[in-house]
Amino acid sequence: MKRLRKKSRKKPVPRLRYPLTRSIALVGLMGAGKTTVGMRLARRLGIPFLDSDAEIEVAAGHTVSEIFEKYGEKDFRDGERKVINRLITGPNIVLGTGGGAFMDEDTRKTLKEKAVTVWLRADVELLVERTSRRDTRPLLQKGNPKQILRELAEKRYPVYAQADINVESGAGAHEEVVNNIIRKLNHYLAEERLKNKGKQDDKPAIR
Numbered sequence: 001m002k003r004l005r006k007k008s009r010k011k012p013v014p015r016l017r018y019p020l021t022r023s024i025a026l027v028g029l030m031g032a033g034k035t036t037v038g039m040r041l042a043r044r045l046g047i048p049f050l051d052s053d054a055e056i057e058v059a060a061g062h063t064v065s066e067i068f069e070k071y072g073e074k075d076f077r078d079g080e081r082k083v084i085n086r087l088i089t090g091p092n093i094v095l096g097t098g099g100g101a102f103m104d105e106d107t108r109k110t111l112k113e114k115a116v117t118v119w120l121r122a123d124v125e126l127l128v129e130r131t132s133r134r135d136t137r138p139l140l141q142k143g144n145p146k147q148i149l150r151e152l153a154e155k156r157y158p159v160y161a162q163a164d165i166n167v168e169s170g171a172g173a174h175e176e177v178v179n180n181i182i183r184k185l186n187h188y189l190a191e192e193r194l195k196n197k198g199k200q201d202d203k204p205a206i207r
Contacts, residue, residue, distance in 0.1 A: 014182045016045060018189040023088045025095045025115040027102040027160055029152055031130035032120040033169045033177065034096035040178045042094035051096045056083050064098075073100075081107045088114045099152070103159055112164075116188065118181055119163035122170065124149050164188055 024041070026034040035051055042049035053064050056079055060067055067076045080101055087095055088111070095115065102108050102117070111117050122130075128146045160166075165184045169177050 014179050014186070016182060016189075017186045018193065020045065020047070020092050020116075021189070021192070023093045023095055023115040024185070025084075025088065025097055025111045025117050026120055027097050027111070027117055027163055028099065028120040028169070029122070029127055029149065029156065029160075030099045031127040031149075032099075032122045033130075033174060034120055037120060037169060037174050037177050037181070038094045038096040040174055041181055044178055044182065045094065047092050047094060049094045049096070050087055052080065052084050052087065052101060053096075053098050055087060056080055056098075059083055077104050077107075080104070081110070085110050085114075099156070102163070103156055108159070108162070112162075116165065116185065117163040118165045118167060118185075119160040120167055120169040120177070121157070121160070122168070124153050126170065127153075 024045075026038050026041075028034055038051070039049045056067070056076075057063055060079060062070065064076070067079070077100070080098060081104060084095070084097065084101060084107055087093065097111070102111065124146070127149050131145060131149070165181065165188055167177060167180050167184060
């Protein structure tokens with residue numbers, strides 16, 4: 001007599017349980033999955049996805065590589081700061097930011113004030129494998145990509161850790177990364193609601 005196999009139950013897909021009060025900004029090193037994950041997250045939340053580098057290219061009429069080559073990193077960061085501020089000052093979006101955006105103090109302050117920041121963290125080995133598929137990364141064209149990424153990780157990871165939410169972006173399915181973001185986003189928004197309720201309760205009654 002054949003044994004009946006139990007049907008495996010699929011885990012329920014997490015949904016956002018609270019209203020989104022502002023945009024979501026994804027930060028992290030190049031190759032962390034900000035665009036791929038960001039597009040899927042935006043689709044799940046029913047809001048647009050925008051990539052800050054793509055928007056900068058439209059505004060400047062040059063590719064990111066061309067801007068770095070012709071004008072230098074300082075001018076690029078100045079333009080990036082203005083574009084990001086414009087993008088998140090409006091209807092809610094999911095924004096994929098460039099790897100160095102969150103390192104700029106003014107840009108980081110703007111993102112922290114006007115968006116929920118999410119750090120997509122990935123191991124350097126995985127980043128090397130992902131970034132090797134494209135040769136459009138200006139910072140990786142100055143030497144050994146693996147060494148450059150390792151040095152960037154050492155410098156930037158402590159700053160990325162200041163993001164509101166940290167999520168591992170490993171070699172697994174991108175949909176699972178999206179699920180983890182939504183789970184942590186629910187927790188973050190719940191805590192935010194409690195804090196705001198506490199502030200309202202502390203206000204003196206108007207007589």
